[in-house]
Amino acid sequence: MLSKNYDKVIFGISVLILIGFSIVFFQRGQQIVEELDTEIPMVENIHDYEMTPQVELDLEVHSWAGPQSQSAGADWIYDVFTPPTIYYHEAQDRFDVRQPDRLEDREEIIDVEFVGFEEEPYRIQLTGYAGREGDYLITFLNRETGDVIVTRRGREISDADIRIEDFRVTREEANGVISRIARAVILDQRSGEEVELSEEETKYLDEPAIVVRTSEDPPRTINARPGEAFEVGEFTYRVEEYTVDPPSIVMSKASPEREEPERETLNPGDRL
Numbered sequence: 001m002l003s004k005n006y007d008k009v010i011f012g013i014s015v016l017i018l019i020g021f022s023i024v025f026f027q028r029g030q031q032i033v034e035e036l037d038t039e040i041p042m043v044e045n046i047h048d049y050e051m052t053p054q055v056e057l058d059l060e061v062h063s064w065a066g067p068q069s070q071s072a073g074a075d076w077i078y079d080v081f082t083p084p085t086i087y088y089h090e091a092q093d094r095f096d097v098r099q100p101d102r103l104e105d106r107e108e109i110i111d112v113e114f115v116g117f118e119e120e121p122y123r124i125q126l127t128g129y130a131g132r133e134g135d136y137l138i139t140f141l142n143r144e145t146g147d148v149i150v151t152r153r154g155r156e157i158s159d160a161d162i163r164i165e166d167f168r169v170t171r172e173e174a175n176g177v178i179s180r181i182a183r184a185v186i187l188d189q190r191s192g193e194e195v196e197l198s199e200e201e202t203k204y205l206d207e208p209a210i211v212v213r214t215s216e217d218p219p220r221t222i223n224a225r226p227g228e229a230f231e232v233g234e235f236t237y238r239v240e241e242y243t244v245d246p247p248s249i250v251m252s253k254a255s256p257e258r259e260e261p262e263r264e265t266l267n268p269g270d271r272l
Contacts, residue, residue: 110233112222113213114249114266117242120209120223124149124162126184126197129169138167138184140197163187165194210239210249215271236261237272 086095125141127148140149142160149157156163166185171178182199197203209223214232222230229238234255240263241250253272254261264272 110235111215111271112232112237112251112253113215113271114251114268115211115213115221116247116268117208117244118211118223119204122195122197122203122205124160124186124188124195124197125203126182126199128199129167129182133169136167136169138164138182140184161189163189208244210242212237 121143123143125143126138127141128139130137130139136153138151138153140151140157140160140162141147142149145159147159149160151157151164153164153167163186164184165187167182169180169182172181173179179200184197186195186197187193188195195203207226210226212222212224214220214222216232220232224230224237224239226239226242229236231237236254238252238254238261239249240252242248246267248265248267250263250265251272252261252263262272264270266272
């Protein structure tokens with residue numbers, strides 16, 4: 001009986017404590033709301049600012065000139081601020097600004113390779129004779145046409161641009177053997193010079209032939225002469241200088257698209 005009354009007393013005290021705390025929290029909350037409701041004074045501008053108008057700038061606009069074609073070709077053009085992209089074409093063994101797969105769709109680039117030097121026979125060769133002294137019938141080979149020329153001393157061969165100035169047959173001994181050697185002197189009407197020919201020896205030009213090979217399909221081999229021009233595709237080539245030992249040439253390459261021809265010193269195997 002005493003235990004039950006004790007529980008009731010404890011419960012009553014707890015209720016009174018809870019009510020007391022509620023009253024205290026309520027009063028404190030009212031005080032906090034009143035403090036938050038306080039008016040905050042406005043900040044006054046104690047500085048006096050004066051607006052100034054914006055100055056209009058007189059800007060000068062510059063324009064860049066368009067890129068120009070380089071000596072390597074019309075496609076070698078780059079903008080000033082654009083880094084170039086160069087491709088290497090393995091089949092053509094060269095660098096180009098176009099991708100290799102795009103190169104196949106365009107006209108093949110044709111160039112010329114310096115091969116080297118070789119002795120070049122003169123265009124007219126003495127091949128034989130018949131008859132007796134004072135009335136010889138002389139035969140020549142025209143290497144340009146492959147024709148055999150049959151003529152006599154003192155005659156002019158207009159088709160070959162030559163005139164037979166002299167012809168003689170002499171007896172010469174070598175190693176105990178006596179031979180009859182025929183020699184002719186002709187006037188080369190192209191150069192205006194006299195040329196001596198022998199039946200026993202092939203006559204070669206004083207200057208060697210400069211051998212070049214084109215990259216055309218099929219390739220062409222050209223015996224170029226110093227100062228003479230030859231055409232390969234749209235380009236005109238000319239050998240301006242040469243050195244036999246060591247072998248090298250100075251070759252120029254010109255086209256209608258270029259103001260100045262390109263010049264390079266080439267060793268055997270080099271291309272332009």
